[in-house]
Structure formats: C-alpha cells, structure tokens
Amino acid sequence: MSATNKVAFVTGAARGLGLATAGKFLDDGWRVVMLDILGDTLRAAAKDLDKPGEILTIEADVSDPAAVHKAVQQARQHFGRIDALVNNAGIAVFKPILEVTLEDWQKVLATNLTGPFLMVQAVAPIMRDQGGGAVVNITSISGLRASTLRVAYGTSKAGLAHLTKQQAAELGEYGIRVNAVAPGPVDTAMAKAVHTPEIRADYHDHIPLNRYGLESELANxxxxxxxxxxxxxxxxxxxxDGGFDGTGIGLPTLRGQRRNS
Known part of the structure; x- marks a missing residue:
C-alpha cells in the first residue's frame, strides 16, 4: 500500500513530540488522526499544518474508555483504516516521593499506562481485520533509569515498556508490530521552561553526544x-537519547581530564 493511502493515529498531538510526529507522517504522504485533550490547542495546531483534507482532529481523554472507543470508531469511519498508532499522550507530576498523593499517582498512571492499553485494545481489532499495522508507545528514559521527583512518571513509563513487550508478544500473529521509543532529554518547550542552566549542563555532561535531542529526531x-x-x-x-542510557558516572570527569591534558 502506498503511503498516500495509509493512516496514522497520533495521541497527544496538539504540541511537542506528538505534533512533530503528526507533521512527519503528513510530510511523507500519510493521512493523520490527531487526538488530544487540549481541544483548542489541537485545532490551532492542525490549522497551522494546512492540510485539512488529510487531518482529522479529535478532542478526547485517552484514560476514558468510552472516549477512546468513540474516537477510534470516528477515525475508522472517517478514513476507513488505521495503519499506525502512536501512543504519545502523557502527563507528569514532579514531586518528592513522600509528597506524591494517591490522586497524583492514579492520574499519571491512568494517562501514561492505562491510556496506551485502552488505545491498543480499541485499534488492534481494526489492524487485525485489515491485515496488520504498527504501534509505537512513547515511554521514556525515566522508565529505564530512576531519577528524583519521578516516582509516578518513571513507574508509568517502566510499565509502558513492559506493556509494549506484552502487546508485541500477543498481537504479532495478527501482523501487528508493537515497539516503543524512549526519549532522553529533548529540547522541547517544556524542557526550556523547567530545566535551569545548571540542569542542562548536568545533562550535557552525561550525554555522549553532548546535547539535547530535537523533536524532529524523535519523530524520525x-x-x-x-x-x-x-x-x-x-x-x-x-x-x-544521544547515548544517555548507556553511560556511567565517569563521563564528566573523563571529559574534564581530556580538556585539561
């Protein structure tokens, strides 16, 4: 099937990585369903992409089973098929572990882990009946290595990494591939707002490529x-992640020694 007939469904598509990913699919001739809970932001982003006949926008919460079912059926009715699903919608609560409330915990896991579960449950039968498809879950380096202030976020992303393997094991017989992308530090608007110069320097010191990633690199x-x-x-x-997950604690010192030698 040519790319011009294919349909990608991207959640969390109103901004950031989701928007960059939607744009990548559109640039390569796919039609795209863009879903986000931020309806006004989503519609403005889709308008800026300026491909109205190739985009369907849906305002919905991925943690709401009824909303997910309705959104997927709407996408199927509009485009007739779904070839790729990108589970990008996610939220974070950054607090010390002893300050995280049960409400915080449940909200993060509902969006970051239950959301991808619900989306795949709704989309997989469509992919199965059409002969296959691909799913990409957006997890995080925070799901692979622990860090401060991320007990709910990191745990949700670790769960999503394993959910990816479960989905791949059980859906492969239907021609459905399921993989995950784990972004490291990415130069998003959120990172620019919350990462101080000191934090950015710390990240640079522990990333072999010595820089933040770009949304376009993740989208690729x-x-x-x-x-x-x-x-x-x-x-x-x-x-x-520029090699961030594969490095130990000695990189800054070794770099310093090299600069001073």
Missing part, C-alpha cells in the same frame, strides 16, 4: 518503526 525514529523499513522489528524499546 517513530516514523521508522511505523514504516516499511522495520517490518521485522517488534517488542523493542529504542532509546533515542
């Missing part, structure tokens, strides 16, 4: 896992 990895160049890849978690 997501697109690859959804496309025809990755048809024998499933059940994998791809870190797109």
């Amino acid at each position: 990895a997501i697109y690859f896992l959804c496309g025809d160049q990755s048809t024998y890849i499933t059940g994998q978690v791809l870190c797109v």
